[in-house]
Amino acid sequence: MKTNYESNFHSDLSTTLANKNSGAKLSLDVCITPFSYPIYHRDDAIVVVIDVLRATSAICTAFHNGAEKIIPVATIEEAAEYKSKGYLVGAERNGIALEGFDFGNSPFSYTTEKVNGKTIVISTTNGTQAIAAASHAYKVVIGAFTNISALCNWLKLQNRNILILCSGWKNRINLEDTICAGAISKILLEGNNNFKSGDGALSAVFLYQSAQKNPFKYLRNSSHTERLSAMGLKNDIKYCFTLDKTDVIPVLDGKYLVKQF
Amino acid sequence: MKTNYESNFHSDLSTTLANKNSGAKLSLDVCITPFSYPIYHRDDAIVVVIDVLRATSAICTAFHNGAEKIIPVATIEEAAEYKSKGYLVGAERNGIALEGFDFGNSPFSYTTEKVNGKTIVISTTNGTQAIAAASHAYKVVIGAFTNISALCNWLKLQNRNILILCSGWKNRINLEDTICAGAISKILLEGNNNFKSGDGALSAVFLYQSAQKNPFKYLRNSSHTERLSAMGLKNDIKYCFTLDKTDVIPVLDGKYLVKQF
Numbered sequence: 001m002k003t004n005y006e007s008n009f010h011s012d013l014s015t016t017l018a019n020k021n022s023g024a025k026l027s028l029d030v031c032i033t034p035f036s037y038p039i040y041h042r043d044d045a046i047v048v049v050i051d052v053l054r055a056t057s058a059i060c061t062a063f064h065n066g067a068e069k070i071i072p073v074a075t076i077e078e079a080a081e082y083k084s085k086g087y088l089v090g091a092e093r094n095g096i097a098l099e100g101f102d103f104g105n106s107p108f109s110y111t112t113e114k115v116n117g118k119t120i121v122i123s124t125t126n127g128t129q130a131i132a133a134a135s136h137a138y139k140v141v142i143g144a145f146t147n148i149s150a151l152c153n154w155l156k157l158q159n160r161n162i163l164i165l166c167s168g169w170k171n172r173i174n175l176e177d178t179i180c181a182g183a184i185s186k187i188l189l190e191g192n193n194n195f196k197s198g199d200g201a202l203s204a205v206f207l208y209q210s211a212q213k214n215p216f217k218y219l220r221n222s223s224h225t226e227r228l229s230a231m232g233l234k235n236d237i238k239y240c241f242t243l244d245k246t247d248v249i250p251v252l253d254g255k256y257l258v259k260q261f
Numbered sequence: 262m263k264t265n266y267e268s269n270f271h272s273d274l275s276t277t278l279a280n281k282n283s284g285a286k287l288s289l290d291v292c293i294t295p296f297s298y299p300i301y302h303r304d305d306a307i308v309v310v311i312d313v314l315r316a317t318s319a320i321c322t323a324f325h326n327g328a329e330k331i332i333p334v335a336t337i338e339e340a341a342e343y344k345s346k347g348y349l350v351g352a353e354r355n356g357i358a359l360e361g362f363d364f365g366n367s368p369f370s371y372t373t374e375k376v377n378g379k380t381i382v383i384s385t386t387n388g389t390q391a392i393a394a395a396s397h398a399y400k401v402v403i404g405a406f407t408n409i410s411a412l413c414n415w416l417k418l419q420n421r422n423i424l425i426l427c428s429g430w431k432n433r434i435n436l437e438d439t440i441c442a443g444a445i446s447k448i449l450l451e452g453n454n455n456f457k458s459g460d461g462a463l464s465a466v467f468l469y470q471s472a473q474k475n476p477f478k479y480l481r482n483s484s485h486t487e488r489l490s491a492m493g494l495k496n497d498i499k500y501c502f503t504l505d506k507t508d509v510i511p512v513l514d515g516k517y518l519v520k521q522f
Contacts, residue, residue: 032434036296039432171300173293174460199435199484203468210471223460 027161028188029198030181034126034133035171040200046160047137048151048184050144051167052176053224054105055127057144057240058090061107063259064246066116070257072123074132079123088114090122095227106236107146119256126167131252134165140252141260145180145240150247152187154260162188164201175207175222176240182208288422289449290459291442295387295394296432301461307421308398309412309445311405312428313437314485315366316388318405318501319351322368324520325507327377331518333389340384349375351383356488367497368407380517387428392513395426401513402521406441406501411508413448415521423449425462436468436483437501443469 031040050056059070073079076091076098083089083101090103090110097104102114105124122128134140143151143164155162164184166177182204189195189205197205211219219225228237239245249260292301311317320331334340337352337359344350344362351364351371358365363375366385383389395401404412404425416423425445427438443465450456450466458466472480480486489498500506510521 029433032293033297033300035300036294036432039294039296169460171297172290172459172461173464175464178464198433199430200433202483203434203436203439203464206468206471207464210467222463 026194028195028201030164030200030204032166032173033168033171034130037133045163046139047134048141048143048164049130050177050180051127052180052240055124056142057146058105058107059142059250060144060147060246062110062115063248065112069119071121072128072131082121088120092124130165130167142250145243146245149244178204179208179211287455289456289462291425291461291465293427293434294429294432295391298394306424307400308395309402309404309425310391311438311441312388313441313501316385317403318407319366319368320403321405321408321507323371323376324509326373330380332382333392334384335393343382349381353385391428403511406504407506410505439465440469440472
């Protein structure tokens with residue numbers, strides 16, 4: 001390991017440290033857990049919340065299938081209160097749909113028949129916690145692989161600082177959200193010299209680039225993929241990693257998520 | 262991007278989700294900032310603190326050059342108090358050695374002439390904060406590229422849960438510490454089925470593996486490399502990425518770091 005590693009490193013060092021980001025104006029970074037959000041918060045940044053498996057993927061699906069508004073809530077108590085008022089409510093903890101509610105967080109459960117024209121409520125283990133953490137940001141939008149192209153096209157037009165907030169797993173890093181954050185960062189950075197990327201965004205891009213070559217090296221041992229796979233939810237995983245199932249961009253407006261377009 | 266990515270992903274999915282870690286007993290994970298340490302803390306884990314640029318590299322150098330004890334302190338006030346008592350004190354903030362102290366955190370300043378046989382005090386922007394965050398752990402040891410083989414050989418013999426704590430930059434992720442954490446994790450995982458790695462360790466290993474192929478893609482735009490490079494400290498960077506300059510394993514014993522061997 002020593003020879004290759006060191007010789008590669010040292011031979012190129014003097015020529016490659018140039019700051020390719022010089023002159024950049026906008027910041028692009030990735031925060032890998034809601035717990036760290038206060039460290040990364042900027043008053044003027046658009047925050048993109050990601051919970052690939054499965055909350056933000058399910059939210060995109062629900063809007064695609066006609067949901068009018070979604071109320072994301074952090075606690076089960078809030079979810080139960082909305083349920084008692086007659087709302088359709090999704091509630092999930094640790095990958096399991098909670099009894100007495102209408103949905104878990106499988107995208108497949110948010111069908112047109114159930115959600116079209118409705119206002120629904122969602123509380124999940126990680127995703128809705130991340131939305132709550134960023135709720136005072138300049139703007140909060142919902143990202144997933146399933147809406148990635150529409151989302152990135154929209155973000156490019158905003159001319160704003162961007163912070164991608166991964167939901168993680170109980171405030172620990174998870175691979176799937178970080179890889180999705182890397183995919184979004186890469187698209188935004190390509191051909192756009194307006195962004196100065198922090199180490200969070202750089203790390204995420206590098207992880208995504210490696211994952212592109214062989215996603216299974218990455219995900220086969222990842223904690224949440226194991227968890228869902230053990231629950232027989234491989235179809236959910238496949239769906240959540242599918243690109244561009246929809247053009248919707250959910251955006252937080254007060255307590256509601258609504259469709260940006 | 263869509264075709265390759267999705268087809269690779271889906272064709273292998275069913276066969277690769279097997280949990281290769283099944284039956285594992287010990288946990289190995291990476292926490293990327295001191296801020297997140299409370300999330301990852303386990304009463305029974307050995308914590309390896311890393312601050313590649315440059316605190317933990319400098320600490321290894323100081324012991325290699327004969328320092329007897331090192332007192333890591335989090336605040337400049339504590340550093341100044343020790344200075345007033347006659348100790349040799351290193352104090353750095355934002356990459357700059359503070360005036361009125363004996364060292365910054367360049368490894369080159371901890372020479373045999375200065376440190377041999379002495380007890381010295383160090384306070385740095387990130388590294389000593391990370392040591393402070395983990396100070397109640399079962400055991401705290403100091404890691405760097407410069408002592409990586411000796412460290413990993415020792416860790417393998419402990420039969421303990423291991424948490425690698427990156428110092429990061431002001432509680433944000435940084436690339437160089439995460440890459441070093443990945444290098445350590447990879448060595449520990451190779452040929453050892455006793456470890457169950459969390460997503461933090463998996464992410465770090467993948468970053469390290471990519472960095473091995475071309476470290477410059479990773480580090481040329483990393484925030485702290487830029488910062489040090491702009492200060493003319495490229496030789497420090499080269500030194501801190503050199504493998505196995507020493508066999509010392511600094512370990513925290515009360516308020517002192519001492520040599521394990």
